Amino acid sequence: MNKDKKPAAATPHMSSSHRAHAQLREQLLRSKFLPGQKINEVSLANELEISRTPLREALNRLVAEGLLLDRERGFSVPGLEPEVVFDLFQARVEIECATVRMACELAGPAELDALSAFLDESMSESPDASVDRLIELDIRFHDTIAELSGNKVLRQMLSNLNDRIHLVRWVAMEGRRERTQSQHREILDHIRAGDTAAAIAGMRGHILHRKEDILQAIKAAYGHVYTLSSA
Amino acid sequence: MNKDKKPAAATPHMSSSHRAHAQLREQLLRSKFLPGQKINEVSLANELEISRTPLREALNRLVAEGLLLDRERGFSVPGLEPEVVFDLFQARVEIECATVRMACELAGPAELDALSAFLDESMSESPDASVDRLIELDIRFHDTIAELSGNKVLRQMLSNLNDRIHLVRWVAMEGRRERTQSQHREILDHIRAGDTAAAIAGMRGHILHRKEDILQAIKAAYGHVYTLSSA
DNA sequence: TGCCGCATCAATGCATACAATCCGGCATAC
DNA sequence: GTATGCCGGATTGTATGCATTGATGCGGCA
Numbered sequence: 001m002n003k004d005k006k007p008a009a010a011t012p013h014m015s016s017s018h019r020a021h022a023q024l025r026e027q028l029l030r031s032k033f034l035p036g037q038k039i040n041e042v043s044l045a046n047e048l049e050i051s052r053t054p055l056r057e058a059l060n061r062l063v064a065e066g067l068l069l070d071r072e073r074g075f076s077v078p079g080l081e082p083e084v085v086f087d088l089f090q091a092r093v094e095i096e097c098a099t100v101r102m103a104c105e106l107a108g109p110a111e112l113d114a115l116s117a118f119l120d121e122s123m124s125e126s127p128d129a130s131v132d133r134l135i136e137l138d139i140r141f142h143d144t145i146a147e148l149s150g151n152k153v154l155r156q157m158l159s160n161l162n163d164r165i166h167l168v169r170w171v172a173m174e175g176r177r178e179r180t181q182s183q184h185r186e187i188l189d190h191i192r193a194g195d196t197a198a199a200i201a202g203m204r205g206h207i208l209h210r211k212e213d214i215l216q217a218i219k220a221a222y223g224h225v226y227t228l229s230s231a
Numbered sequence: 232m233n234k235d236k237k238p239a240a241a242t243p244h245m246s247s248s249h250r251a252h253a254q255l256r257e258q259l260l261r262s263k264f265l266p267g268q269k270i271n272e273v274s275l276a277n278e279l280e281i282s283r284t285p286l287r288e289a290l291n292r293l294v295a296e297g298l299l300l301d302r303e304r305g306f307s308v309p310g311l312e313p314e315v316v317f318d319l320f321q322a323r324v325e326i327e328c329a330t331v332r333m334a335c336e337l338a339g340p341a342e343l344d345a346l347s348a349f350l351d352e353s354m355s356e357s358p359d360a361s362v363d364r365l366i367e368l369d370i371r372f373h374d375t376i377a378e379l380s381g382n383k384v385l386r387q388m389l390s391n392l393n394d395r396i397h398l399v400r401w402v403a404m405e406g407r408r409e410r411t412q413s414q415h416r417e418i419l420d421h422i423r424a425g426d427t428a429a430a431i432a433g434m435r436g437h438i439l440h441r442k443e444d445i446l447q448a449i450k451a452a453y454g455h456v457y458t459l460s461s462a
Numbered sequence: 463t464g465c466c467g468c469a470t471c472a473a474t475g476c477a478t479a480c481a482a483t484c485c486g487g488c489a490t491a492c
Numbered sequence: 493g494t495a496t497g498c499c500g501g502a503t504t505g506t507a508t509g510c511a512t513t514g515a516t517g518c519g520g521c522a
Contacts, residue, residue: 002320015504015505015506016505016506017291017505017506021411024392040473041473041474042472042473042474043457050505050506050507051282051506051507051508052474052508053507053508054505054506054507056288056289056474056475057288057505058291060248060289060291060292060294060295061291061292061294061295063292063295064291064292064293064294064295064296064297071477072514073473073474073513073514074474074475075474083383084383084384087382087383087384087385088384090333090382090384090385091382091384092386094325094326094329094385098322098325098329102321127510150495151318151321151322152314152315152318153315153318153319153321153322153392154318154321154322154325156297157322157388160383246474246475246476247476248475248476271503272503272504273502273504281476281477282476282478283475283477283478283504283505284475284476284477284478285475285476285477287505288475304483304503304505305503305504306510307506316519357463406512455465
């Protein structure tokens, strides 16, 4: 389905700054840092076993990606301001509706069959999969649609949004295990039926978008983060 | 209308890397560098009168913003690959349609009056304004709508897209001086009339989106760039 | 006891130094 | 004449050193 994409922190022959960027992105997604936390460059450089120069290059990239903030002095982890998280989810809805619409126009039967097969596999392993794994499958479904849209810019934007909402999405997944998969199936069926409007509507309803749901997920996210940090 | 926003390269009390970032962004928008050109760090650092360390931090940010590329060895300026430019414009259409729809729901009469007044001013100075100025006014109109959408993430994404298509948009503006302004007026009228569908349709038709138009603009862009470089 | 000033320290931002790698030219061999 | 291998310069990537600045803790004073 997609053979490309970087294996995150796998390849050992990258420059230090690229490795640091990949590792930090991973750690940020996994909430190794607390929301609002200040980044200490020396300690972080020691952990990553690099010097501050390539570390700072990685941090600067993460700032541009919205995964870190650039405070007056130094870097910090974004908080979970509800307005921002809400905007992120709203932006995601719009991007995904656009990509699914384009995918309706562009995707051929072979690609849709492949996506269907992917959903079958996903569902079979779904009951006892970890949340991490569920999120991975979830992201892959949506990313495949973005790929089928043929627009690399939108796909990249979606990837970035996925990174920035990762935590909230993670905690929200718990109560949505089954719904998620069946909704994916419905969306795909609409695409295959050529019913663009229904596919878009399905997508819009599928993504967390009601303010109260998001707020609740944010609260749960705080709980999750501080549980992790004390562990 | 919008009192915020950084004045780009104005404030002298920023860090070197921030200044460099602002200056380079400006220079990239103004096509000081050729498409595909490789960046020489020492010469650029000398020009900006800073050392390579903060320069590289700025370059890394620009890479994350899509304004530069990260080649095997060093940085380079993105080319004008038609597929990418087309994707950028397509993404812009989708974002702008989303923001105008949200603005229809959120914007109050006062804000729309202000936007209308802005259009009046723009039109009065339009006939003899420079292309730079026209682009500035154009961007401001669209950015204001994004602001009225209430979604800062989408607004930021639009700003980034504007940066990345700046050149092509610039050259395309020549043949569209009058059309642009009247279309802006139409879009605003639809918003004020509460006709969301018409506003979206107007926006969609307003933004460069036909492949042949974009291709032609890219060609003109090449001409413009190489004219600049020889001057 | 509470508050202010000062000194000490830690952390950032930047410049410089160093190492590794690549590119080009040139000579030499076939 | 072409291919090949080597050398020197140029350029990137990283580490280290230094200055500045904000934070912190402590002692004196009201």
